[in-house]
Each structure stands twice: as C-alpha cells, then as structure tokens.
Amino acid sequence: MIQEAIHTDLFRLIAPECMTVVTALIILAVSFGRKTTQSYLGPLYSVIGIIGLALALFVSLFYQSTGFSLGSAFIVTDATRWVKAGLLLMGFLIFWQHTASPSHVGNQGEFHALMLFAIAGMSLLIGADHLLMIFVALEITALSLYILAAIDKTNTLATRVALKYFLIGGLSAAFVLYGFSLIFGVAGTMSLSGIAEHCQTNENDPLLMMGILMALVGFGFKVAAAPFHWWVADVYTSTLTPVTCLIASTSKVAGFFVMGRFLWHGLIGAQGSLDGWEWTQGWIPWIAMLAVLSMLVGNLAALRQTKLRRLIGFSAVAHTGYALLGLCSPTPQASASIAFYMLTYGLSVIGLLSLLELTQGSQKDAENRQLEGLWRRAPWLAACLMLLVLSLAGIPPLVGFIAKFNLFIAALNTPHQTLGLIGLVVLALGASAVSLYYYLGVLKAAFCQDQPDEAMELKPSTSQYGLVFTCTLLTLLFGVFPGWLLTRFLEAFSGA
Amino acid sequence: MLAWTVYLSFLASLACFCSPASRPSYARWIALITSVVATFLPLSILIFKTAPDSGAVQTIVHLSWVPSLGIHYLLGYDGISLIMVLLTGIAAMSAILFSWNIEHRTGEFFGFLMALIGGVYGVFISFDLFLLFVFYEIAIIPKYFLIAIWGFTRKSYGAMKLVLYSFVGSALALVGIMATFVVSGAESFALEHLIAFPYEEGFQRWAFPVTFLGFVILAGLWPFHTWAPTGHVAAPTGTSMLLAGVVMKLGAYGALRIPLTLFPMGAAMWREELALLAAVGIVAGALVALVHQDFKFIIGYSSVSHMSFVVLGLLATTETGLSGAVLQMFSHGIIAGLLFAVVGRMVCARTHTRDLKELQWMTLRAQLPFASTLFLLAGLASIGLPGFSGFVAELHVLAGVWQSFAWLSLVAGLGIILGVAYTMRAMLTVFWPSALVTDSGRAPILEPITLQEKWGACLLVVATLSVGLYPKWMLDWITPCLQSPMLKPLTEGMAPM
Numbered sequence: 001m002i003q004e005a006i007h008t009d010l011f012r013l014i015a016p017e018c019m020t021v022v023t024a025l026i027i028l029a030v031s032f033g034r035k036t037t038q039s040y041l042g043p044l045y046s047v048i049g050i051i052g053l054a055l056a057l058f059v060s061l062f063y064q065s066t067g068f069s070l071g072s073a074f075i076v077t078d079a080t081r082w083v084k085a086g087l088l089l090m091g092f093l094i095f096w097q098h099t100a101s102p103s104h105v106g107n108q109g110e111f112h113a114l115m116l117f118a119i120a121g122m123s124l125l126i127g128a129d130h131l132l133m134i135f136v137a138l139e140i141t142a143l144s145l146y147i148l149a150a151i152d153k154t155n156t157l158a159t160r161v162a163l164k165y166f167l168i169g170g171l172s173a174a175f176v177l178y179g180f181s182l183i184f185g186v187a188g189t190m191s192l193s194g195i196a197e198h199c200q201t202n203e204n205d206p207l208l209m210m211g212i213l214m215a216l217v218g219f220g221f222k223v224a225a226a227p228f229h230w231w232v233a234d235v236y237t238s239t240l241t242p243v244t245c246l247i248a249s250t251s252k253v254a255g256f257f258v259m260g261r262f263l264w265h266g267l268i269g270a271q272g273s274l275d276g277w278e279w280t281q282g283w284i285p286w287i288a289m290l291a292v293l294s295m296l297v298g299n300l301a302a303l304r305q306t307k308l309r310r311l312i313g314f315s316a317v318a319h320t321g322y323a324l325l326g327l328c329s330p331t332p333q334a335s336a337s338i339a340f341y342m343l344t345y346g347l348s349v350i351g352l353l354s355l356l357e358l359t360q361g362s363q364k365d366a367e368n369r370q371l372e373g374l375w376r377r378a379p380w381l382a383a384c385l386m387l388l389v390l391s392l393a394g395i396p397p398l399v400g401f402i403a404k405f406n407l408f409i410a411a412l413n414t415p416h417q418t419l420g421l422i423g424l425v426v427l428a429l430g431a432s433a434v435s436l437y438y439y440l441g442v443l444k445a446a447f448c449q450d451q452p453d454e455a456m457e458l459k460p461s462t463s464q465y466g467l468v469f470t471c472t473l474l475t476l477l478f479g480v481f482p483g484w485l486l487t488r489f490l491e492a493f494s495g496a
Numbered sequence: 497m498l499a500w501t502v503y504l505s506f507l508a509s510l511a512c513f514c515s516p517a518s519r520p521s522y523a524r525w526i527a528l529i530t531s532v533v534a535t536f537l538p539l540s541i542l543i544f545k546t547a548p549d550s551g552a553v554q555t556i557v558h559l560s561w562v563p564s565l566g567i568h569y570l571l572g573y574d575g576i577s578l579i580m581v582l583l584t585g586i587a588a589m590s591a592i593l594f595s596w597n598i599e600h601r602t603g604e605f606f607g608f609l610m611a612l613i614g615g616v617y618g619v620f621i622s623f624d625l626f627l628l629f630v631f632y633e634i635a636i637i638p639k640y641f642l643i644a645i646w647g648f649t650r651k652s653y654g655a656m657k658l659v660l661y662s663f664v665g666s667a668l669a670l671v672g673i674m675a676t677f678v679v680s681g682a683e684s685f686a687l688e689h690l691i692a693f694p695y696e697e698g699f700q701r702w703a704f705p706v707t708f709l710g711f712v713i714l715a716g717l718w719p720f721h722t723w724a725p726t727g728h729v730a731a732p733t734g735t736s737m738l739l740a741g742v743v744m745k746l747g748a749y750g751a752l753r754i755p756l757t758l759f760p761m762g763a764a765m766w767r768e769e770l771a772l773l774a775a776v777g778i779v780a781g782a783l784v785a786l787v788h789q790d791f792k793f794i795i796g797y798s799s800v801s802h803m804s805f806v807v808l809g810l811l812a813t814t815e816t817g818l819s820g821a822v823l824q825m826f827s828h829g830i831i832a833g834l835l836f837a838v839v840g841r842m843v844c845a846r847t848h849t850r851d852l853k854e855l856q857w858m859t860l861r862a863q864l865p866f867a868s869t870l871f872l873l874a875g876l877a878s879i880g881l882p883g884f885s886g887f888v889a890e891l892h893v894l895a896g897v898w899q900s901f902a903w904l905s906l907v908a909g910l911g912i913i914l915g916v917a918y919t920m921r922a923m924l925t926v927f928w929p930s931a932l933v934t935d936s937g938r939a940p941i942l943e944p945i946t947l948q949e950k951w952g953a954c955l956l957v958v959a960t961l962s963v964g965l966y967p968k969w970m971l972d973w974i975t976p977c978l979q980s981p982m983l984k985p986l987t988e989g990m991a992p993m
Contacts, residue, residue, distance in 0.1 A: 375604070383513075395637055396630040402562070405626075405674075409565060412678045425674070429667040436663050440640060440656065448644045448652070483562040490564050 023052025031109020249346025351471025373451025672707025704762025817896020
C-alpha cells in the first residue's frame with residue numbers, strides 16, 4: 001500500500017498511464033518532420049503503439065501496487081487495475097483493428113498519438129478520485145476524441161458530425177464543470193471522500209442536488225444515455241472504425257466506472273431511493289429515469305434503422321440503459337457486474353465493428369443489404385457475425401447473456417429492495433425481447449437472403465480474420481466459462 | 497450416459513455446419529446416425545433398468561460452473577425427463593427422415609436442426625435452473641433460421657412471430673427464476689436447493705403466474721397461442737414436426753418442473769383461472785380447426801387444442817392429472833409429428849396446395865394409398881381411439897381434471913368430441929371425397945412416397961401404438977416421480993374440490 005506522496009511512488013502508481021503517454025510522445029517524435037506519404041509509417045506507428053499498450057497492460061496487471069497519491073486525488077485499487085487491464089486490452093484490439101485494415105488518414109503520426117492520449121485519459125479517469133482530476137481526465141479523453149472524429153478531413157459529412165460531437169461535448173463539459181463547482185460550493189471540498197462525509201452528515205441541499213444533476217448531464221453524454229444520446233448514431237456512422245471502437249467501448253467503460261465512483265463513493269448518503277419521486281430526495285431516481293429512457297429510446301429507435309452502424313449506435317444507447325440499472329444498487333456485486341458488462345460489451349462491439357469494416361469497406365453508411373449472402377461469400381465471417389450479434393442480443397451461451405444476467409441478479413439482490421428496481425429489471429427484460437427483433441433482422445440479411453449480383457467479393461487478410469476470430473472467441477469463451485472472471489471481479493470490487 | 501444426447505447433438509450440429517456443400521448426404525447421415533444413437537441411450541435405460549421407487553433424480557454430472565452466482569453444471573434425470581428424452585429422440589429421428597429431401601443448403605439445415613435438438617435434450621436433463629434456461633434459449637434461435645430460410649408462405653413473419661413469442665415467454669420465466677434465486681438467499685440455482693426453501697405466500701402469489709405463463713406461452717396456452725399455427729405452417733415439415741412434437745413440450749415441461757414444484761401455494765391460488773384458459777384453448781383450437789380451409793392450419797390448431805390438455809392436466813395437480821399430462825406430452829409429440837409428416841411432406845409438398853377444396857380433386861387415396869392409410873391411423877390416434885397413446889393420455893387427464901374441477905372436464909370432453917369432428921372432416925374431404933369429385937381428370941401425377949418417409953412414419957406409428965397398448969411401462973416410470981419429495985407438496989396440498 002503506497003500512501004506517501006514521494007515522486008517515485010507516484011510514478012509507480014501511474015505507470016500504465018505514463019507508458020501510454022510516453023509511447024504517444026515517441027510516435028510524435030518519430031513522425032516529426034517526416035513526409036506523411038510514406039506507406040510504412042502507419043504500420044510502424046501501430047507497432048510502437050501496440051508495444052506500448054502491451055507494456056502498460058503487463059505493468060498494470062503484474063507490477064502495480066495499490067494505493068493512492070496526490071492527496072488521494074488518484075487511487076489504484078484492485079478494481080481499477082482490472083478495469084484498466086480490460087481497457088488496455090481493448091486499446092490493443094483497436095490498434096490491431098487499425099493495422100489490419102488501415103484507415104486512410106493523412107497524418108498517421110498524430111492519429112496514433114491521439115488514440116494513445118485518449119486511452120491514457122480514460123485510464124486516468126478510472127483512477128480519479130477528486131473532482132478536478134475527474135474533469136481533467138474527462139477533457140483529455142474528450143479533446144482527443146473530438147480531433148479523432150474530425151481527422152478525416154476529406155470527408156465533409158465526417159467533419160460536420162465531428163463539429164456536432166464537439167459542440168454537444170463542449171456543452172456537456174460545461175455542465176459538468178458548473179455542476180462540480182456547485183458541489184464544491186456546498187461541500188467545501190473537491191475530494192470525493194470529503195464530499196461523501198458532507199453528504200452523510202447533512203441533509204440534502206437543493207443546491208447540491210442541482211450540482212449532481214448537472215454533472216449527470218455530462219456523464220450521460222459520455223456514456224451515451226438518453227436523452228443525451230443525439231450524437232451517437234451520427235458519430236458511429238461517420239467516424240473511422242478505430243475511433244468508433246474507442247467511443248463505443250473504452251470510453252463507455254471509463255465513463256461508467258467514473259460515474260459509479262462519483263455517485264457511490266462521493267455522493268453516498270445523498271442517493272435517496274426509488275420509493276418516492278421528490279427531486280431533492282436523491283439521485284437514484286434520476287439514474288433510474290436515465291435507464292428507462294435509454295432502454296426505451298435505444299431499442300425503439302434501433303427498430304427503425306436500416307443502416308448497420310446507426311443500428312449499433314442506437315443499440316449502444318439501449319445497452320447503456322441496462323448498465324445504468326446496475327448503478328441503482330449500492331452493492332459491490334452491482335459495480336462488479338457493470339464493469340463486467342461494459343467490458344464484455346466493448347469486446348463484442350469491437351469484433352462487430354471490425355467485421356462490418358471488412359464487409360463494407362469504406363462505406364460507413366452501409367445498409368443491412370450489404371450483408372446479404374454473407375453466408376455464401378464468407379461462411380466463417382457469417383458465423384462470427386451470428387455469435388457477436390447474438391451476444392449483443394443476450395442469448396446464451398454467449399457472454400452478453402451472462403453479463404446481463406449477472407447485472408440483473410445484482411440489481412435484484414439489493415438489500416432493502418424496493419419495487420422500483422424489480423420494475424426496472426422487468427422493463428429491461430422486455431426491452432431485450434424487443435431488441436431481438438432488430439438483431440435478428442441483421443442476421444436475416446446475412447443468412448436468409450441470397451447474394452445480390454453486385455455484391456463485392458471479400459478478401460480479408462489473415463490479420464483481419466484473426467481480429468474478428470479473437471473477439472468472437474473471447475465472446476464465446478467468457479460466455480461459457482465466466483466463473484473465474486466473475487469471481488475475480490467480485491473480489492476486486494468487494495475489496496475496493 | 498444420458499448427457500451424451502446433448503454432446504452428440506451439438507457435435508453433430510458442428511459437423512453438419514462444416515460438411516462440404518457439394519456432399520449433402522454427409523450432413524443427412526451424420527444427423528440420422530446421431531439421432532439414432534441418442535434415442536438408444538434413454539431407451540436402454542427405460543428397458544434395462546427398473547424405475548427407482550423413490551422417484552429420486554439420478555445425477556449424471558455435477559460441477560460448479562459459476563461459483564459467484566451459485567450456478568452448477570448439474571445434469572440428471574428422473575422418469576419424466578427420461579420419457580421426454582425418448583420422445584425427443586424419436587421425434588428427431590423421424591424429423592430427419594422427413595427432411596431427407598432438403599437440397600438447399602443441406603449442411604446448414606441439419607446443423608440448425610441438430611442445434612435445436614441438442615438444446616431440447618439439454619432442457620430435459622438439466623436440474624439447475626440457470627442451466628435449464630440456457631438450453632431453453634439455445635433452442636429458440638435455430639428455429640428462426642430453420643423457418644426463415646427453408647420455410648414456406650410468409651416465412652419471415654412466421655419465424656419472427658414464433659421467436660419473439662418464445663423470447664417474451666422466456667423473459668417472463670427468467671423474471672420468476674431470478675426472483676426465486678434472490679428470495680431464497682441467492683445461494684444456488686440447483687432445483688433441489690430451491691425447492692427446499694419455504695417461499696412466502698405473498699411471493700408465490702405473483703411468482704407462480706409469471707413463471708407459469710412464461711413457460712406455457714411456449715406450450716401454446718390460449719390466448720398466447722397464435723404463434724403456434726403460423727409458425728408451424730411456415731416451417732418446413734421436419735421443423736414443424738419438431739416444433740409441434742417437442743418444442744411445445746419444452747414449455748409444458750418447464751411449467752411442471754419450475755413453477756409447479758417451487759410454488760405449490762401459488763398454484764393453488766391461480767389454478768382455476770389458468771385451467772379455464774386451458775379449457776378455452778381446447779375448445780377454441782378445435783373450433784378453428786373445424787372451419788379452417790387450410791390443411792396445415794387445421795393440424796396447427798389441433799396442436800393447440802391437444803397441448804391445452806397437457807396444461808389442463810398439469811393444473812389439475814392430482815397424480816392422475818399429472819401423469820396424464822406427461823403421457824399426453826409424449827403422445828402428442830408422436831401424433832403431431834405424424835400428422836405434420838403426412839400433411840406437410842406427403843400431401844402438401846407433392847400437390848403444392850394446402851387448400852381443402854383443391855386437395856379433394858387430387859385423388860389422393862388412389863395415388864398415395866400409404867399416406868391416406870397413415871392419415872387414417874394418425875387421425876384415429878389423435879381423436880383418442882383406444883389402442884393408441886392418445887386415448888390413455890387424455891383419459892388420465894380427464895380423470896385428473898374430474899377430481900379437481902369437475903365442470904371443466906365437461907368442457908374438455910366437448911373438446912374431444914370436436915376433435916373427432918374436425919379430424920373426420922379433414923380426412924373425409926381430402927382422402928375420401930364424395931363420389932362427385934373422385935373421378936376428375938384435373939389431378940396431377942404425384943411422386944410416390946419415398947423409403948425414408950415410410951421408415952419415419954412407421955417409427956412414429958410403432959411408438960404411439962406401443963404406449964397405447966402397454967402404457968404401464970411408462971407409467972411405472974412416471975408415477976414414482978409424482979410421489980417424490982419434489983412433486984409431493986403439489987399433489988398432496990390439493991384437496992379435491
């Protein structure tokens with residue numbers, strides 16, 4: 001346990017983040033002054049990035065002690081280590097995705113460095129235990145993602161969407177900042193444990209609740225919860241696949257983790273319950289409202305989508321809704337199951353997006369029709385598609401099912417159970433029944449239709465195949481043998 | 497040993513998916529051989545072992561699977577599961593024989609079919625609720641593809657409707673299962689463990705109907721039955737045989753295993769209302785079958801009517817009623833398979849019409865004597881002629897219902913009479929039309945019945961006859977289970993009303 005603020009110790013605590021940042025700096029240094037046209041540069045940067053991420057992953061798994069530093073603004077617990085490891089693993093997969101099917105970006109150096117900065121920001125976000133730290137980490141992530149969304153300057157649609165993403169994101173950051181300052185004003189401290197002390201000893205102050213509400217707006221944007229989801233579908237359709245993967249998987253993992261920490265660590269005592277609906281009474285009703293809205297809006301909007309990536313975008317909103325349900329429960333089991341849910345969801349989504357990249361090439365706005373006859377063109381890819389999509393739909397024995405199941409059990413298993421939470425679980429189950437409709441629609445195109453004449457031939461490389469297979473295999477493996485991982489997560493979160 | 501039914505089926509499914517598209521017969525033979533082997537496993541236990549008097553569950557495998565949630569990989573069997581496994585084997589064998597002519601994407605067809613069968617086997621031998629639910633869901637997805645790819649009229653609609661109904665049902669059942677787990681202290685999903693917990697009356701009051709309805713949606717309980725006829729009609733013959741024959745039994749079996757054993761008090765509170773629905777289902781299904789002009793829909797609605805007998809027998813919650821329900825599950829599984837085989841494969845696939853008015857011009861009795869004899873046998877079995885399994889089963893159900901709610905057995909009896917009416921109507925119109933229409937020159941030449949079809953049909957006829965003539969060999973296995981500690985609270989708690 002490290003508690004002193006000695007610099008060497010500080011470095012040991014933030015070693016994974018440092019490594020990610022240093023890797024990014026190396027890439028920037030290498031790319032400095034070089035012509036961007038040389039084709040070997042992109043793969044070179046990817047390799048450097050992958051090595052850096054692998055080192056960071058290795059360190060965070062095996063060489064990191066738990067503790068806190070910077071006046072407890074940054075903490076490392078077993079839980080943060082597990083989630084960080086998952087995050088870095090996903091970062092690794094995303095870099096692999098970029099290497100396997102390189103996006104046509106002019107400035108490869110900046111592109112890679114920004115992806116690493118974004119990952120470092122998310123990683124910091126996971127360890128943040130102080131309002132300022134949370135805000136700084138949020139902004140590191142968000143600024144990198146804004147640039148990444150706009151990096152394909154030749155695509156006017158992408159630039160427009162990036163502007164939209166930036167404006168909504170900037171607005172939400174303002175909300176967070178204003179909310180944080182209100183909370184600071186009421187509680188007189190910025191550290192989460194200090195705020196918690198205040199909340200437990202004092203009655204809920206309307207000003208404090210206002211602050212929480214504003215902060216939730218910002219977090220809601222980060223995790224793509226309705227009604228703050230308006231950017232999701234557009235961003236998913238127009239950004240480059242690695243960027244979409246970052247936004248869809250890692251950014252949501254970090255967002256959920258920090259949201260859970262903020263609420264259940266910093267604002268415990270002000271949570272209220274689902275029994276009544278007075279707004280000063282606590283923040284749980286708001287989370288429940290976000291969950292209900294996200295489940296309904298996400299699933300119902302996804303029903304009408306014919307474009308695949310828009311569909312994934314709306315289904316992401318729905319998945320956020322399921323995970324938000326877990327935030328209504330204070331047990332460590334619930335936190336562990338949210339982390340497990342988001343990590344495994346990210347895994348399936350990365351697999352699915354890379355697969356779509358393979359079948360659609362550069363067409364980001366491809367429709368379901370693009371998949372027609374996939375079973376004949378590429379039977380193995382079609383099999384992967386089926387497993388990945390069914391995992392998102394929550395069909396056993398894939399990981400999407402056990403993750404959802406675990407989450408619902410955790411929600412139901414809350415002490416002092418109220419009827420509201422049961423209602424939420426029932427709604428979530430109903431919503432997932434609805435979601436089967438559009439997921440099966442995707443599979444119908446891939447399996448039941450015959451190949452259209454103009455369908456393009458698929459010639460995936462080994463690396464592309466390898467990535468999709470790895471994601472599918474992990475989805476299946478964690479679904480059939482979830483026991484070990486679930487126990488580790490539960491232990492880690494119970495200790496935290 | 498019985499666990500190999502599951503493993504073999506899934507392995508065969510994989511093998512079929514991977515079999516070369518240029519050699520369709522590989523997939524056929526893989527599927528057929530697997531299903532034959534899988535049928536002999538339960539059969540050998542039924543024949544060579546005697547049923548344990550205690551009716552206790554024989555454990556096959558017991559491993560810890562997800563320790564943090566108390567989930568076990570727990571396979572086992574008792575008399576009831578054994579009979580259901582045997583039914584699955586027989587239905588699977590004949591369904592495969594009746595799918596022999598599938599030429600389009602043969603490997604995938606048998607791959608999905610074997611995955612469905614593997615899931616069904618799994619449900620029948622799981623004694624951990626989570627595991628049971630996993631298999632239950634695994635059985636849902638292949639149905640969609642089997643119907644949506646190889647089906648007929650309005651296949652996408654029928655497939656989606658069937659899958660969504662199944663999924664909504666299973667979501668309801670899942671609510672009940674999760675609530676039960678949490679209420680019982682969140683320790684274990686093993687059925688034995690959950691049964692030992694005394695659930696409060698207030699909990700049983702809502703948990704029973706939710707879980708029960710969740711399961712019986714798949715058994716086609718009125719008014720949640722509409723997926724069944726549309727799905728069965730849209731499905732290719734082998735699949736409709738399995739759907740009506742086995743998959744609908746999953747719902748009834750789940751209802752018997754889970755809500756009825758866990759919540760006997762809840763059952764006592766709700767059984768009259770639910771039994772009324774079942775009785776309405778019997779009559780409504782029969783009435784629709786009586787007037788429908790579509791040959792396949794007639795069989796589809798007769799399935800709804802006959803499956804309602806199963807639900808009614810379960811809700812009688814007497815020993816006779818329950819054993820009747822189990823027998824009826826087996827019996828209807830065989831007879832429905834036979835009916836769909838004749839109607840779907842032998843008649844409609846050859847004549848390319850399902851309309852009764854068209855079919856009466858087809859001189860079917862002259863051209864397909866085998867099919868008309870078979871339909872006669874199947875029809876007689878279906879209306880419950882003594883000597884066939886349907887008679888024993890429905891007699892048990894009626895007797896059980898008489899003990900519990902006498903007036904409903906009158907309604908059910910009416911259903912049997914209507915059953916005679918619609919079966920005779922369909923049989924006479926299609927195979928024995930009046931003299932006016934017999935000698936018509938309009939009839940196309942029909943292909944003769946193939947060897948596989950004959951084998952598949954004989955198999956089913958032998959099965960229904962052997963249970964009908966000597967039901968004791970099954971009842972000997974069923975009765976001890978009903979007296980086992982698992983079902984004892986249910987049958988004992990019910991005083992005749």
